[in-house]
Amino acid sequence: MSNSSIGWWGVVIGVLAGSVRGGTPFLLVSLGECLTEKSGKINLGLEGVLLMGAMSAYAVSYKTGSSLCGVAAAAGVGALLGMIHALMVSRPRVNDIAVGIAMLIFGSGLAFYLGKPYIEPSAPQLPGIPLGAWSSVAQIRAALSISPLFVFGVVVAFLMHWFFRSTRWGMHVRAVGDSPAAARAMGLSVGRTRFLAIVCGSALGGMGGAHLSLFYPGAWTERISSGQGLMAVALVIFARWNPVHCLWASLLFGGAQSIGPALQAVGISTGYYLWNASPYILTLLVMMATCSTKRTLVGAPGALGTSS
Amino acid sequence: MPSSQDTPMMSAAAQTLPAESAPKAPWRWRTGAEAVVIPTCAVVAALILFGIFCEFQGRNALKVYAAIYKAAYGNWYSFQNTLLRAAPLMLTALCTALPARLGLIVIGNEGALVVGGVAATVAGLAVQSAPMPVVIAVMLLGGIVGGGLWIGFVGLLYYKRGVNETISSLLMNYIAIAFMNHLVNGPMRDPSSLNKPSSFPIPDDKMLPSMGNSNVHYGLIFGILVCLMAWVLMEHTTFGFKVRMIGGNIRAARMAGLPVARIGLIICFLAGAAAGIAGMVEVAAVQGRANESLAAGYGYAGILVAFIARHRGLPIILVATLLGGILASGGILQRTFTLPDATILLLQGIIFLCILFSDSLYGRIPFFKEPGA
Numbered sequence: 001m002s003n004s005s006i007g008w009w010g011v012v013i014g015v016l017a018g019s020v021r022g023g024t025p026f027l028l029v030s031l032g033e034c035l036t037e038k039s040g041k042i043n044l045g046l047e048g049v050l051l052m053g054a055m056s057a058y059a060v061s062y063k064t065g066s067s068l069c070g071v072a073a074a075a076g077v078g079a080l081l082g083m084i085h086a087l088m089v090s091r092p093r094v095n096d097i098a099v100g101i102a103m104l105i106f107g108s109g110l111a112f113y114l115g116k117p118y119i120e121p122s123a124p125q126l127p128g129i130p131l132g133a134w135s136s137v138a139q140i141r142a143a144l145s146i147s148p149l150f151v152f153g154v155v156v157a158f159l160m161h162w163f164f165r166s167t168r169w170g171m172h173v174r175a176v177g178d179s180p181a182a183a184r185a186m187g188l189s190v191g192r193t194r195f196l197a198i199v200c201g202s203a204l205g206g207m208g209g210a211h212l213s214l215f216y217p218g219a220w221t222e223r224i225s226s227g228q229g230l231m232a233v234a235l236v237i238f239a240r241w242n243p244v245h246c247l248w249a250s251l252l253f254g255g256a257q258s259i260g261p262a263l264q265a266v267g268i269s270t271g272y273y274l275w276n277a278s279p280y281i282l283t284l285l286v287m288m289a290t291c292s293t294k295r296t297l298v299g300a301p302g303a304l305g306t307s308s
Numbered sequence: 309m310p311s312s313q314d315t316p317m318m319s320a321a322a323q324t325l326p327a328e329s330a331p332k333a334p335w336r337w338r339t340g341a342e343a344v345v346i347p348t349c350a351v352v353a354a355l356i357l358f359g360i361f362c363e364f365q366g367r368n369a370l371k372v373y374a375a376i377y378k379a380a381y382g383n384w385y386s387f388q389n390t391l392l393r394a395a396p397l398m399l400t401a402l403c404t405a406l407p408a409r410l411g412l413i414v415i416g417n418e419g420a421l422v423v424g425g426v427a428a429t430v431a432g433l434a435v436q437s438a439p440m441p442v443v444i445a446v447m448l449l450g451g452i453v454g455g456g457l458w459i460g461f462v463g464l465l466y467y468k469r470g471v472n473e474t475i476s477s478l479l480m481n482y483i484a485i486a487f488m489n490h491l492v493n494g495p496m497r498d499p500s501s502l503n504k505p506s507s508f509p510i511p512d513d514k515m516l517p518s519m520g521n522s523n524v525h526y527g528l529i530f531g532i533l534v535c536l537m538a539w540v541l542m543e544h545t546t547f548g549f550k551v552r553m554i555g556g557n558i559r560a561a562r563m564a565g566l567p568v569a570r571i572g573l574i575i576c577f578l579a580g581a582a583a584g585i586a587g588m589v590e591v592a593a594v595q596g597r598a599n600e601s602l603a604a605g606y607g608y609a610g611i612l613v614a615f616i617a618r619h620r621g622l623p624i625i626l627v628a629t630l631l632g633g634i635l636a637s638g639g640i641l642q643r644t645f646t647l648p649d650a651t652i653l654l655l656q657g658i659i660f661l662c663i664l665f666s667d668s669l670y671g672r673i674p675f676f677k678e679p680g681a
Contacts, residue, residue, distance in 0.1 A: 044474065044475075084661070088661065088664060088665060091665065091667075091668035092668050093667050093668050093670065094664055094665065094667050094668050095413070095664070095667070097413050097474050098413065098615065098664055099661070099664050101413075101415060101474075101611060101660070102657060102660035102661045102663075102664055103657075103661070105608065105612070105653060105656055105657040105660055106654065106657025106658060106660065106661055107657070108650075108653060108657075109650050109651075109652075109653030109654030109655075109656065109657045110650075110654055110657070111650075112648065112649075112650030112653060112654075113647075113648055113650040113651060113653075113654050116648040116650070226482065227478070227479070227481075227482050230475065230478050230479065231479070233475055234472075234475050234479065237472070271490065272493075273486050273487075273489040273490035273493055273494075274486060274487070274490045276486045276489070277482065277483045277486035277487065280479045280480075280482045280483045280486070281483060283475075283479050284465075284471075284476060284479055284480070284483075287465075287469075287471045287472070287475070287476060288465060288469050288471060291469050291470040291471045291472070292469065292470050293467070293468070293469065293470035294470075
């Protein structure tokens with residue numbers, strides 16, 4: 001057994017803390033994907049955006065000494081990659097899923113290339129918000145040190161929910177995603193709306209990357225994202241394109257991801273590698289349970305997966 | 309507004325249909341030229357973009373390309389290296405190419421390769437005392453069944469539950485790698501493999517040999533044969549015609565009474581089997597055991613090969629040889645130009661984006677329009 005004074009509670013606390021810490025990138029990327037998909041296009045390339053965001057946040061934070069600049073750089077780089085994606089998918093006969101795969105390869109290649117010199121040095125990290133200052137147990141204090149980006153994500157989730165439901169622009173995005181022809185007839189510019197949605201969504205994805213390299217796990221390595229950007233895409237389907245549901249789903253996925261490490265922390269390493277697969281298996285199970293061949297999913301944008 | 313079924317890939321397949329169903333029609337060379345000229349121009353454009361990037365990084369682009377050429381095709385020795393990499397690429401490319409003709413985008417190549425490799429190892433170890441051809445045949449069967457069932461499951465999820473095949477196949481890559489890590493760190497671990505946990509090795513004299521006195525193993529023959537078989541199956545059989553019909557218009561195919569789900573599952577199995585053979589070849593001819601070197605990125609590069617070759621069996625052989633050369637030159641770029649190994653990944657990404665961009669040019673360049681069409 002480990003030297004922890006709280007024993008098995010360590011596992012529970014570890015998983016709960018992990019769901020917030022590990023769930024933050026899921027949250028930001030899935031919100032970005034949600035915005036993108038609501039406009040009728042899929043962006044599988046958010047995995048590449050996540051890596052580029054993580055790399056540029058770390059590099060800029062290291063160069064400038066300010067982690068906030070790092071977050072801003074991540075958002076900016078995300079927006080730039082989003083622009084490439086948006087310009088590509090606006091062309092006729094270009095498949096958005098295939099572009100996503102290409103952007104994934106391009107983004108990770110660029111991140112690994114430019115990030116090579118930053119694997120060694122350590123950059124200033126984002127300070128945590130110490131919600132656990134009242135406790136004397138170190139694990140609880142560590143667990144309740146919340147990433148500012150998580151707070152930001154929660155705010156964005158509720159804002160985006162309000163945006164889609166109650167604002168004119170939100171309605172425009174939904175109209176473009178549900179029926180581009182009708183949106184065009186309303187006098188909306190389908191191209192411009194999608195461009196903005198994809199660029200803003202990518203910027204959110206980039207900030208998810210900043211959380212990875214500047215808060216948890218808190219260093220830039222090439223294995224930092226390991227498919228979280230892709231899981232976030234599946235998570236949006238699970239959340240039925242509802243930003244607030246994205247929040248709950250992200251917490252669930254973050255928790256699933258931290259079961260393996262939490263068990264290892266109390267000395268159980270049986271099946272460690274299999275536990276590593278648990279978020280992916282969970283995603284598959286969730287998709288099996290929620291998808292159907294018979295009906296379209298409630299909340300699915302009408303133009304999603306079509307070439308219109 | 310185009311109909312909802314009309315994704316680029318499907319309509320590309322649909323375009324070829326009339327010519328196939330009326331073999332007596334005159335050969336439409338302009339359409340054929342379009343399918344060669346546009347991807348070639350896209351690759352050239354990608355090379356120019358990457359060259360500009362190299363210049364910004366302070367490397368002479370022409371020298372970089374000269375080095376890539378020399379490392380890939382400069383002499384017989386380096387060309388052997390290229391061919392060694394081309395073999396798994398041909399096989400993994402089919403994992404994307406075959407389902408693409410149905411209108412599915414499957415990118416579980418890496419996972420199917422890993423599962424095929426692990427299954428081949430298990431099968432090979434079980435019969436390791438048998439003569440070499442038997443061991444190879446059993447390993448081949450293991451690879452086919454392992455990879456085939458893996459992607460077959462993706463097809464099952466799609467046809468039975470409507471689960472998006474791109475996302476599920478990609479998630480299954482990670483599951484496959486975790487599964488392999490579990491096996492080679494636990495039940496299958498050879499205690500003598502310390503630094504890199506691996507399975508017990510296939511005996512040296514039971515491994516897939518090299519051809520003649522070259523370094524190139526028989527896996528290359530497997531790759532070429534399987535690509536040829538895929539080409540004949542898709543372009544010259546009734547089954548292939550049915551597949552292309554489903555890819556062209558799934559509703560029409562259903563109306564015509566085609567068993568869409570059954571054909572789809574067979575194609576997914578074959579696709580996974582091809583990638584599984586790639587895994588088997590890597591184990592039987594290169595690694596000699598299952599370990600994390602199996603997940604070396606051949607799966608992801610195979611996706612690119614399939615897209616450049618427009619999902620056709622014959623061009624895949626050529627494109628895999630070209631891309632194999634680029635992969636083989638990674639070491640030289642690192643040593644001579646101190647470019648990190650991610651350079652090759654970046655180049656692949658740029659080529660992929662240019663190829664996809666060029667998809668929007670089909671049918672838009674007046675020169676390639678058939679007169680009277």
